[in-house]
Amino acid sequence: MLKHLRQSGPAMLVAAAFIGPGTVTVCSLAGRQFGYGLLWALLFSVIATIVLQEMAARLGIISGSGLSEALRTQISQPALRAFALLLVFSAILIGNSAYEAGNISGGVLGMEELFGPLQASLAGRNINLWSLLIGLLAGGLVLSGSYKLLEKTLIFLVGLMGLVFVFTAAMSDIDFRQMLEGLFMPRVPAGGWLTVLGLIGTTIVPYNLFLHASSAARKWKGEEALKTARLDTITAISLGGLVSMAIVVSSAALRHTGGEIQSAADLARQLEPLLGLSAKYFLSLGLFAAGISSAITAPLAAAWAATGIRPDKSPAKRPAMQRPLFKGVALAVLATGLLFSALGYKPVQVIRFAQAANGLLLPFIAAFLLWAMNRKKLLGKHVNSNLQNILGIAVLLVSLLLSLKMLGRVL
DSSP states (O other), X not given: OHHHHHHOOTHHHHHHHXXXXXXXXXXXXXXXXXXXXXXXHHHHHHHHHXXXXXXXXXXXXXXXXXXXXXXXXXXXXXXXXXXXXXXXXXXXXXHHHHHHHHHHHHHHHHHHHHHOOOEEEETTEEEEHHHHHHHHHHHHHHHTOOHHHHHHHHHHXXXXXXXXXXXXXXXXXXXXXXXXXXXHSOOXXXXXXXXXXXXXXXXXXXXXXXXXXXXXXXXXXXGGGHHHHHHHHXXXXXXXXXXXXXXHHHHHHTGGGOSOOSSHHHHHHHTHHHHTTHHHHHHHHHHHHHHHHHHHHHHHHHHHHXXXXXXXXXXXXXXXXXXXXXXXXXXXXXHHHHHHHHTTOOOHHHHHHHHHHHHHHHHHHHHHXXXXXXXXXXXXXXXXXXHHXXXXXXXXXXXXXXXXXXXXXXX
């Protein structure tokens, strides 16, 4: 497993992106409130994510460009192209800026559980110094311009999350019969629809399609890389799904202990009778890894989408990660999240708008991706097979239902 992690590629960025503090909290609540009963939603999410992300990686490798570049070059009608690019850019930029505050705050929670609060007063306001430190760390990695450094860092963080949360699940008192029923017998208990939407929505993330296509185009060239990319996608997304399921299983196994579980920090306290005081430190590392990994990938996705929308017209064609536009957009997303986190704000209304925007964006992007994956002009013989189209259409229909449910939730 560790050998494969070292050889992994862009799909690990996707896994690092969707296993954020929001996923940790939603999965903890799902296990606490409904036991193993909603594991099927995560299983569906993992399969759907593999289907879409494989297409995004194939698009990046064969076309040599990201998803936003394909959107810009393949839509010929100017008004439709302008509307599509504006929708993508605004949803990803604003959405990722809103979620970035939660990503940084999740990393802060892990550090506070490990070392305690770290604050300072400025102009009468308390400033969370952990937010500043985590923001500076994430910003330094993103703005370094080194894809290899980012990739290695995120592979390490995903591996760390995998070890922490899977070990936690393995140490729990699991009811295997109920776990298998929850995994393979889909049903929605009373009051469970919003949690189902949360589990699916935190795994199938539209900005990850941009992240994956651009990073795959950056790492691999030529059709001979497709097999490696497909294995990378299946392995990394499956590992991410296993981590999410492990959190649900851990919380479900602890339902009988009483007490509230709102995040991994609460989960750690519930595990103290089993793991002793080490539970606090053990799970806090996992929460920190979830926060910092998502804090890195959110600015990356927004920046890659922006650079694809606006082509580089300078005489010296620089790599995307070294362009001023890339660094400016990444810095804007990071700075916005850092500001909200450091000042202790909870931008609920902004996050609700981001959820609504992403709810609208997911079926739109899935539909465009399916359309692009059937264009021989773009992909030649590597267009979708009939089976891939059937699976893609099924995911599209579910994402459309998800977007309608999500809009009904946040509006």
